[in-house]
Amino acid sequence: MEEYCPICKKELEMEEVLEEIDEGTGIYVRTQVCPVCGEGLTDEMEYIRARKELNEQKNILIAEQKIFKLENSLALHFPKSVTDLLELHEKELVKIYITGNKKIMIEPC
Structure with missing residues (x-):
C-alpha cells in the first residue's frame, strides 16, 4: 500500500526514528519522519503508551527547602x-x- 505524507503529499517510504517525548524525560516514541519535508508522524497508540509511561515516572527530587x-x-x-x-x-x-x-x-x- 502506498503511503503519502499528509504535509507535502509525496509518495514515500518513511524513515522510523526514536524521538524524545519531552526533553529530558528519557522516554521516546517511534516516529516516522518524511525524508522530503521532515514532518514527523507518531502513531496514536505509540503516543498514548509514551504519555502513560511519562505519567508513571517516579517523582524526582528537585530541591529540599526548610x-x-x-x-x-x-x-x-x-x-x-x-x-x-x-x-x-x-x-x-x-x-x-x-x-x-x-x-x-x-x-x-
Missing part, C-alpha cells in the same frame, strides 16, 4: 530551578492539593 514563618503563616520558598521548570511567575494563582500520605501537589491554574 519551611519558615512568614507573619502568621508558614511559607515555603521555591528555588528558581523549580519555578522555571513549572513556568511559575510571581503573583500567579496555583491550586494546592493534599494527596494521600501527607503529600502536597501544586498545579498552576
